Amino acid sequence: MGEPVLRKAIEPGRWDRVDILRYKQEGEAPFEGVTRQVLFEDAGGAQWRYFEVAPAGHTTLERHQHTHAVMVLHGRGRCLVGDRLYDVGERDLVCVPPLTWHQFRADDQAALGFLCLVSRERDRPQLPTPQQIAQLRADPVLAAFIRT
Amino acid sequence: MGEPVLRKAIEPGRWDRVDILRYKQEGEAPFEGVTRQVLFEDAGGAQWRYFEVAPAGHTTLERHQHTHAVMVLHGRGRCLVGDRLYDVGERDLVCVPPLTWHQFRADDQAALGFLCLVSRERDRPQLPTPQQIAQLRADPVLAAFIRT
Numbered sequence: 377m378g379e380p381v382l383r384k385a386i387e388p389g390r391w392d393r394v395d396i397l398r399y400k401q402e403g404e405a406p407f408e409g410v411t412r413q414v415l416f417e418d419a420g421g422a423q424w425r426y427f428e429v430a431p432a433g434h435t436t437l438e439r440h441q442h443t444h445a446v447m448v449l450h451g452r453g454r455c456l457v458g459d460r461l462y463d464v465g466e467r468d469l470v471c472v473p474p475l476t477w478h479q480f481r482a483d484d485q486a487a488l489g490f491l492c493l494v495s496r497e498r499d500r501p502q503l504p505t506p507q508q509i510a511q512l513r514a515d516p517v518l519a520a521f522i523r524t
Numbered sequence: 525m526g527e528p529v530l531r532k533a534i535e536p537g538r539w540d541r542v543d544i545l546r547y548k549q550e551g552e553a554p555f556e557g558v559t560r561q562v563l564f565e566d567a568g569g570a571q572w573r574y575f576e577v578a579p580a581g582h583t584t585l586e587r588h589q590h591t592h593a594v595m596v597l598h599g600r601g602r603c604l605v606g607d608r609l610y611d612v613g614e615r616d617l618v619c620v621p622p623l624t625w626h627q628f629r630a631d632d633q634a635a636l637g638f639l640c641l642v643s644r645e646r647d648r649p650q651l652p653t654p655q656q657i658a659q660l661r662a663d664p665v666l667a668a669f670i671r672t
Contacts, residue, residue: 385617423568471528472529
């Protein structure tokens, strides 16, 4: 590991010597108000990231072969995993299985910050086709939730 | 991953459907007041654990080839990494490099709970020999800190 032995937390979601990065390139995929920080490039073979979704923001609706192991670190929001919505708050654990549609949204009044572990070597996310979006929207609960 | 999609946090350091395990077998190695929980068996190829050290407790003084990627989740304490002591508190990040002596101690008045990522396949910890303990104790600051 190339990281220093100790990096202090400065405030919730901010650390000494951890850069705040773009979530994705603008225009690459739909998202709103998300930042990304890499806490450990190699955490036992995984990459350990922290994402922060601004109030009313959302991550990209996508799926991929690799899994996500998630812990909410602060704030609250909701997430789609597969065909269900889940309310999430501090310290909750979320598992996103392979090839499962998922999207995280922060509450309107609170940011959502979460840890997310992925394999260092992983496939690129797939975006839903118009047909797949229509299938998700067949459920009115999901139709009201998803952002594309 | 075999984990359910959502496991709610019940209170700090406790989750729905996450068992509280022994840190190690009694008598296997010196430690005091430590529990272990496996949050994700496979988090991007790593095992994601949560350890809680009771007030005045300590983990085992040990080293191994595999690395530790650590985030303090609650409480405070101190840790030895190599030949230095570090004060640690909530959200601080600690990196333990390969073959580096390390030990975590909770404050006398506060438990220390921390996340720790390791490779799922890893070598067994080495305990210090009497000679290695004597070398660490040559530094009076470390001599006052370490528990063996």
